[in-house]
Amino acid sequence: MDSEEIYFNLNPVNFFIISGLFQNFILTGILLFRRGDRPLANRLISLTLLIVNLHLTYLMVLDTNLDNFFPSLLWIPYSYITAIGPLIYFYAKALTNTGFVLSRVSIRHFVPVIVEFILQLIQIAYSIQDAQLYYNTPLYFYVTPITYLWAAGSILFYLHLSLKIINNHEVWVLENFSNLKEITLNWLKKLIVYYRLLWIIWVPFIITFLLFFRFQLQYISIVLALYFLMLILTYLTLWIGLESLKKGNLIFLKPNEEKTANKNFGKLTKAEIQNCISKIIRLMDQDKMYLNENLSLRELAIKLNADPNLISFVLNNHMEKNFYDFVNSYRIEEVINKLNDPSYKHLTLLGIAMESGFNSKTTFNRVFKQVTGMTPSAFQKRSTN
Known part of the structure; x- marks a missing residue:
């Protein structure tokens, strides 16, 4: 220079x-x-x-x-x-x-x-x-x-x-x-x-x-x-x-689809909150919406005919989970059930994860370890012994 x-x-x-x-x-x-x-x-x-x-x-x-x-x-x-x-x-x-x-x-x-x-x-x-x-x-x-x-x-x-x-x-x-x-x-x-x-x-x-x-x-x-x-x-x-x-x-x-201003959900009674929780759990258990890999809060709220902000409020404040953790906890439970089901033995671990609503191997491994404290492969080995 x-x-x-x-x-x-x-x-x-x-x-x-x-x-x-x-x-x-x-x-x-x-x-x-x-x-x-x-x-x-x-x-x-x-x-x-x-x-x-x-x-x-x-x-x-x-x-x-x-x-x-x-x-x-x-x-x-x-x-x-x-x-x-x-x-x-x-x-x-x-x-x-x-x-x-x-x-x-x-x-x-x-x-x-x-x-x-x-x-x-x-x-x-x-x-x-x-x-x-x-x-x-x-x-x-x-x-x-x-x-x-x-x-x-x-x-x-x-x-x-x-x-x-x-x-x-x-x-x-x-x-x-x-x-x-x-x-x-x-x-x-x-x-x-x-x-x-x-x-x-x-x-x-x-x-x-x-x-x-x-x-x-x-x-x-x-x-x-x-x-x-x-x-x-x-x-x-x-x-x-x-x-x-x-x-x-x-x-x-x-x-125009984004969240509207939060309403004062703090005034809800215990009965109203419990009713909302029951509807959410019933929908997840019966319809298994968590199997939809692209499930969003808005889709869940539409299915429940409820305000998305209300669902978010109940999940965060009364079920102590955000939407992401809530849905993925169901997916992990689904994976565990399928690992213990002989009819799914023909599927790989990743195949079972995809069948359970996950769309990413990285996400599946991270969430599984976060929920169970073990890697998916370690859990699978333990469950087969």
Whole structure:
């Protein structure tokens, strides 16, 4: 990255980074123009990928010495990293709320990006006027660390808000669905946690690199650390894009089908509560609705001709289970009964689980151990002895 170097610097590591960036740019275009029921979410995550890619592209321009051959490449504002936090935050909101739209109030979250853009234009104009390379001006070494610090604080703040949205969504899912496949946002939660950790490491490193080394790479440890972090940032971003492409069009209740405001169910008498409990248990025992792998709270409430909020209230407050745990406890009981029934000996353990209402081996194993304290295979061995 030394401005005096005039050769094109391409090595296996930065080639691997550049190939990742190409994949990210392709994925950005796919997400941007993707059709589906989450167009806003797709656009928000595509913009996130684009911004990270542009930032890393700028670093690759410097690392490969392309700026020595094409100085005008440094006249382009590459950095918009203060937008990353708000974009991921609004992406989480768009995924969990089909009625979410970006309002004028939402736009104010992107004011720092405008400031960041203007500061880059000032620096570019200053470098052109003094015939200096963009990253060698004194202004760059003072403004850029401040921008990074602001971006780091912004990313950590908005990712924290995003995790709160996801956690609230997960609670809602457990109260409304009996299977979490293609509904849960645990995949996004994990990626956000990893992304937050990466930026906690990335920003202090870059600030130290700018203030104390100023692109002078005399130490191989600094070069390796810089490459390693760029590799992680490139391919973690690619991973986020791929997961969004695969799981981003989740199926939720439409806005007009969502929960109505909770009524004051605390005024219900013991007899009314017990009557509701009896109806729920009778329906599950007689109709075996838990065998429906996609059973939802709304479907159960329709069958009972009752308010979904009432069912949820009774389950949580008087049966001490959310809807997910309640239905799956019946499924586990069904599995145990079938394991002890000779007529089901021809089925595998997974086959019995699917016959009992589960639609995921991972979910079945986790729920079974949670209810019985044993793995399904261990339980099966014990029951055959």
